Amino acid sequence: MKDGWKDKLEKLKVFFKSSLEPAQSARVVAYDEIDAFLLLCFSDALGIPNPYSYYMSELLPYIAEDLPAWENRMVSDRLEGLQHLASDKLEQHTL
Amino acid sequence: MGVRLKDLVFFAGKGGVGKTTCSVTYSIKCAENGAKTLVTSTDPAHSISHLLERDLSDNASRVMENLFAREIDPAKEAKRHKERIMGEMREVISPNKISSIESYLDMAHNSPGVRESAMLDAIIDTIKNEEFDKLVFDTAPTGQTIRLLELPEILDKWVERLVGRRKKDLKRLKNVDASEIPGESLITRLVERRDRLEFARDKIVDESSLIPVLTPQKLSLEETKEGVQLLEEIGVEIPGVIVNKFDKRSEEAREYQEERIMEIRDELDKDVLGKIPRMETEIIGIGDLKKTTQYLEID
Numbered sequence: 001m002k003d004g005w006k007d008k009l010e011k012l013k014v015f016f017k018s019s020l021e022p023a024q025s026a027r028v029v030a031y032d033e034i035d036a037f038l039l040l041c042f043s044d045a046l047g048i049p050n051p052y053s054y055y056m057s058e059l060l061p062y063i064a065e066d067l068p069a070w071e072n073r074m075v076s077d078r079l080e081g082l083q084h085l086a087s088d089k090l091e092q093h094t095l
Numbered sequence: 096m097g098v099r100l101k102d103l104v105f106f107a108g109k110g111g112v113g114k115t116t117c118s119v120t121y122s123i124k125c126a127e128n129g130a131k132t133l134v135t136s137t138d139p140a141h142s143i144s145h146l147l148e149r150d151l152s153d154n155a156s157r158v159m160e161n162l163f164a165r166e167i168d169p170a171k172e173a174k175r176h177k178e179r180i181m182g183e184m185r186e187v188i189s190p191n192k193i194s195s196i197e198s199y200l201d202m203a204h205n206s207p208g209v210r211e212s213a214m215l216d217a218i219i220d221t222i223k224n225e226e227f228d229k230l231v232f233d234t235a236p237t238g239q240t241i242r243l244l245e246l247p248e249i250l251d252k253w254v255e256r257l258v259g260r261r262k263k264d265l266k267r268l269k270n271v272d273a274s275e276i277p278g279e280s281l282i283t284r285l286v287e288r289r290d291r292l293e294f295a296r297d298k299i300v301d302e303s304s305l306i307p308v309l310t311p312q313k314l315s316l317e318e319t320k321e322g323v324q325l326l327e328e329i330g331v332e333i334p335g336v337i338v339n340k341f342d343k344r345s346e347e348a349r350e351y352q353e354e355r356i357m358e359i360r361d362e363l364d365k366d367v368l369g370k371i372p373r374m375e376t377e378i379i380g381i382g383d384l385k386k387t388t389q390y391l392e393i394d
Contacts, residue, residue, distance in 0.1 A: 044199070044202040044203050044205075044206055045199055045202060049206055049207060050203075050206055051206070051207065051208040052208075052212075053202075053203040053204070053206035053208070053209060054173070054176065054203070054204070054206070054208065054209045054212035054213065055212065055288055056203065057177075057180055057199075057200055057203035057204065058180060058284060058288060059281060059284060059285070060180055060184060060196065060199065060200060060203075061180065061183040061184045061186075061187050061188070062187075062280055062281040062284060063281065
């Protein structure tokens with residue numbers, strides 16, 4: 001009985017969440033992939049040495065326009081990421 | 096009749112063992128046998144210029160009939176690479192954004208491993224040039240040589256991953272914000288780079304001979320062992336080794352060194368394809384080098 005209620009509550013939560021911000025979730029996920037790709041290429045900009053920098057720098061003309069925005073996302077995303085972690089932990093406690 | 100080597104030959108070994116002497120001597124031998132030969136030095140100490148008694152550049156210059164020589168400076172090659180990218184960027188990026196992007200480019204080119212990458216690219220360009228029958232390299236000391244030869248393999252896997260991820264990004268973003276997709280040209284560039292490195296790996300692993308050079312001493316043998324093992328794991332063909340600076344001055348020295356040579360044969364499990372004696376005076380100039388060809392059992 002208890003499990004049935006929990007399950008329904010969960011589904012309701014998800015419904016409300018996604019109905020409020022569907023595009024944003026999808027976009028965040030899409031950006032995550034691109035940002036991961038760019039991190040692989042340009043970790044030097046964040047102070048992480050990369051043995052393949054020589055080869056990845058060849059890609060600069062193709063994505064250079066995006067780089068400053070990416071760098072900002074890298075810095076601010078970390079803070080968003082932490083907030084996200086914190087709220088997850090809270091939810092676990094209330095359930 | 097010596098052992099026939101492939102058309103692409105690398106001489107490897109620690110600094111000071113005599114790679115340059117061996118590679119140039121071998122190149123002279125090839126030239127004398129009628130093969131149009133290019134010997135390239137990647138040694139930052141310009142030893143090949145001293146050996147041949149002439150100034151060399153990164154353009155092949157004629158040394159004698161059928162023999163050309165050149166020096167590659169990895170720092171210069173890296174700079175050229177950076178400048179090429181700058182050129183490409185100027186065509187696609189607005190002038191007010193260029194300087195901030197330049198700092199990214201500088202950071203990338205100050206990263207460790209850039210010189211090795213530039214060197215490998217220069218080697219690839221040399222191999223792609225079909226002008227010569229024989230290409231000989233006096234590669235840098237053993238550690239760097241191994242890294243160079245491992246690079247194509249490592250990068251191949253890495254670039255493939257990036258290509259896969261890039262294709263996923265394109266698919267995903269198409270559902271959200273079409274204008275933010277950088278484009279197919281990026282993937283093309285990645286694939287070009289992967290193909291170039293695969294070409295290098297195939298040439299170096301399947302179509303080259305690598306000859307370690309060592310001196311008849313315990314330390315030299317130890318230093319060579321690890322290198323040989325690693326290279327063979329990659330699949331590079333090592334038909335044998337060359338022993339350089341064999342000291343003939345006393346019976347005692349000869350005996351000691353012959354023992355070391357036996358150890359070399361046993362522990363490396365390789366034939367000794369040349370035993371070059373230490374000369375009374377340094378080997379300098381084409382005359383001396385021609386005389387040295389008699390000690391090589393490689394063709």
